Amino acid sequence: MQKLIPPVLRGTIKPAFNPRLPLGLRRRWLELTSRAMLAPRDCRYEATTLGGRPAERVRAHAQLNRSVILYLHGGGYFMGSPRTHRAITGRLARLTGATVYVPEYRLAPEHAYPAQLQDALAAYRALLDHGVAAECIAVAGDSAGGHLALSLLLALREIGLPQPAAAVLLSPWADAGLDGESVERIGARDPMLTPKWARLTGADFRGGVEADDPRVHLLAADLTGLPPLRIEVGSNEILLSDAEGLCEAAEAVGVEVSFRRWDGYWHVFQVHAGLLRAAAESLEGIAAWLRERWA
Structure with a gap:
């Protein structure tokens, strides 16, 4: 299965x-193709609102605990939704017993930075306002959602709100200029992303913010005081350097980091957990790590 999925991704995703x-076609395309990802059926996917934005609440039918995961979906900041990532969010709900909230934050290019960060911050504030203790919250995200998750942690630190217990970053984007060594080295071998697309999308997302601004170029940001981070990345993706750079930068300022590079795997391969043993193993390991942090 590990060898079969990348060619399928090249032809579908x-x-x-x-x-x-056209942007509208790309958004609909992703919504349709994501239905092939096997979302757990033993979960409830409920429409709700969080922080003034539409959101999805994901809960397993099994016994729930007090923990909450705020999951920020990927899609380059210009597409994706709670529905496209149910293969991940459903399994995290099932494996942890937590309630998973997936806000439908505003997308670029219609809404440039910092609209997405404002929505993520409003969602986190809403959880606190609803009585969820910060030590019971974990923030997670993949790709651009990983960038948004880390941006949220930095914003919480700056405004003095309590940090969550932990954060999970899957194949995170961190280098706003896409200048990492892996971008060109892996390039065409990445079964999902291309350097040209990533750079164009990054420019649309940033709006008038320069690529080297630490607000968006997170490898240049001061990561001091952040909660424990779990970072996972595939070896066959252009964002490998971003994940490795974040790990080094966080460890350099004393942040606890659990890092895993999955050799032979691709961008956010965890969405294939219903088909791929390594994807299921990744999410199982993340769930166990989160339970330890909540404890």
């Missing part, structure tokens, strides 16, 4: 990242 196609 990768076209959704083609900047030459």
Whole structure:
């Protein structure tokens, strides 16, 4: 299965990242193709609101605990939704017993930075306002959602709100200029992303913010005081350097980091947990790590 999935991704998911196609078509394409990802059926996916934005609440039918995961979906900041990531959010709900909230934050290019950060911050504030203790919250995100999750942690520190117990970053984007060594080295071998698409999307997301601004170029940000981080990345993706750079930067300022590089795997391969043993193993390990942090 590990060898079969990348060619399928090139023919199905990768076209959704083609900047030459109309944006509306790319968004619908991703929504349709994501239905092939096997979302757990023993979970409830409920429409709700969080922080003034539409959101999805994901809960397993089994016994729930007090823990909450605020999951920020990927999609380059210009597509994706709670529905496209149910293969991950459903399994995290099932494996941890937590309630998972997935806000439908505003997308670029209609809404440039900092709209997405404002929505994520409003969602986190809403959890606190609803009586969820910060030590019971974990923040998680993949790809651009990983960038947003880390941006949220930095914003919480700056405004003095309590940090969550932990954060999980899957294949996180961190280098706003996409200048990492892996971008060109892996390039065309990445079965999902292309450097050209990633740079164009990053420019649309940033709006008038320069690529080297620490607010968006998170490898240049001061990560002091952040909660424990779990970072996972595939060896066959252009964002490998971003994940490795974040790990080094966080450890350099004393942040606890659990890092895993999955050799032979691709961008956010965890969405294939219903088909791929390594994807299921990754989410099982993340769930166990989160339970330790909540404890």
